[in-house]
Amino acid sequence: MTRPDYYKFLSSRANLIEPSPIREMVSKIAVKSKTRQVISFAAGEPDPDVIPRELYAELSSELFKKVRIIGNYSPADGVIDLKNEIAGFMKEFEGVSTNPENIVVTLGGSQAIDLIGRLLLDPGDMVLTENPSYVNTLLVWKHYGVQIKGIPMDDHGLIPEELDKTLSKLSKEGKRVKLLYTISTGQNPSGLTLAQERRKHVLEIASKYDILVVEDTAYNHLLYEPIEVKTLRSMDKEGRVIYVGSFSKVLGTGLRIGWLEGPLEIVEKAKMAKGPMDMCPPVPMQYLVLEVLRNKVFKHVKERAIETYRLKRDLMINAIEKYLPGIKYTRPVAGMFVLIWLPRNIEAAQFTEILLEKYDVAAIPATPFYTDESGRNVVRLNFSMAKTDLIDEGIRRIGELLKELTT
């Protein structure tokens, strides 16, 4: 009776599968929250009270009764009526003309990103991202053995000149860059939005160096200012942009309905891959989102979300101005996050640990979102899920700890 030596059975890819660097922090927060009231700026999620659960209760009850095949498989790429609605949604909300054939419904935007890895990324390939970028995209693409290089951002998002410079350098070195990944609006973790005037430039650079662009639009519908930002996809005349869509940040992350949209050459492969991977997206969830889109409810939920989160954002910014004078931080016009820069000698990982331990405030170090060492002193603060009446107090405590550590 010998137990097998499991490590011997693991694939070489398994070595590339790393634990999420923020998982430990998340566990600590969960443990602490059991005994103390924690003010949390940790999550990257919608406020549960903004999600229209009463409406979902009603709709899902109707749908289970009405749709005979709701408990059975749908096509692997999604219910055709939903794909039609998504095409209409992209037209209405994103100015993108596309066809249902170009759409694959996925388990949130995350699965679309993983699918892109499976279809496009080989070991040794290089991928460019904003620096910092979404930690889970970095993690999941590392499963495919790629190298990831971050491009610096400023207040207006990704810096096109830096992108050009990097691509030029890599091209000279003979490195194969396949794509640029950008969360163009309300980026996670920075909260920054790529300025409209830069967007055309980014597309031109992609064309110049013949790379694809993966545009993650997760936060596109949480725009707090009356500014114009067009999706890269809507401006793309060459078919370089693969669009990753998600209803998660407005309708709820738990539903797990997102999609991949792009050129047929890639989408057809995605459909082929997806069938045996998981058969289809959860069918009752597909019908629920279909009904929400059909009933034109999305816009109302979105407006309520924007109103709620704009208020929370303002509370957070005001509190930062009040309690953290002189600190460097981002001012989001969209999304769910603010970054703050601690003094250079303070490590964000340590800071957030003490903050939780001593001050009952939860935040996530932004460090693992960086592709290099430049984010050691940066902390990500979420405002969407934070409790309105505790934001001021939470930031005050951050100020307290900062004072404690710097004096």
Place this chain on the structure above:
Amino acid sequence: MTRPDYYKFLSSRANLIEPSPIREMVSKIAVKSKTRQVISFAAGEPDPDVIPRELYAELSSELFKKVRIIGNYSPADGVIDLKNEIAGFMKEFEGVSTNPENIVVTLGGSQAIDLIGRLLLDPGDMVLTENPSYVNTLLVWKHYGVQIKGIPMDDHGLIPEELDKTLSKLSKEGKRVKLLYTISTGQNPSGLTLAQERRKHVLEIASKYDILVVEDTAYNHLLYEPIEVKTLRSMDKEGRVIYVGSFSKVLGTGLRIGWLEGPLEIVEKAKMAKGPMDMCPPVPMQYLVLEVLRNKVFKHVKERAIETYRLKRDLMINAIEKYLPGIKYTRPVAGMFVLIWLPRNIEAAQFTEILLEKYDVAAIPATPFYTDESGRNVVRLNFSMAKTDLIDEGIRRIGELLKELTT
């Protein structure tokens, strides 16, 4: 304005992603069904009228109102209460003692199988399956570049002596076999069940050659005869069996709730991988299944399914005896399928095409389920989703076509 040459961007793995060989047939059936009443033996799914949709309507309405965080993320490996219930379920229905820590909730059994590929399979590795085996498992593991070898079956399922012989041969050739994949009960596509007295032997062989066993239990709960079949997992003393569980075949394939259970060394890696792959299984679906398990409804749904499908199976077998005298076929004690062997000179693919075209009867060639050429004349018939009052007529028409082709 040049469109990119997309094929240049595809990964080397993308070449391993093949279209499902039964996809074309499925499309043809869908098209035909629009204009004609097709008698279908094609699907591999529960009867929509067995799925308790009224109950789901009620439960999901309650859950959306009651569970505040139902629209938000759950842990990547699933809601902890659901994992507890699944551990209890495995004890009650499968005689397996395990812990919630050893469980990862997945998007149906399919995702568990894909996850096993990601964690364990390297290009060039060899995987053994029953011959024939589930076509989607073959397809998705091919994404990982593995070689698949099928082990012959007889009426009692996989033949242990053949397994031993194959492993001995491969071992002498220096080939690395990582695992045996078995759908031990009510196998898809054969309908066969691995005889209880063979199960111990299969485990001994796995131990002898130091390979793992992936036991796909999708059809375990659809057992039509009062025979004893223990899961390999429950008999495994060494920790060689990775268990793939699914509620799909009883509660509905559309919910997409399955799980992976196994040794911590592998399950921990699965948890790490799964987070960034898709964040979490759909949360309302997790709570729905949780309620079904908590309310002890599973057993009732299962009993109703068994009663319905047993009747359909008997109708199918009787019709085969009546209209296809002398034909070789499998007699399932579990699952959803019967295989029939056409005369050697008739190709199943062609036969099923004419059958649909001329006789309005849909069936799936079993050929792509085989790992070699031996299944060219084999057709898979599903009885679970077939309409009770049309089974006899459908098989009669198969008999008609056979007569037409052989006289």
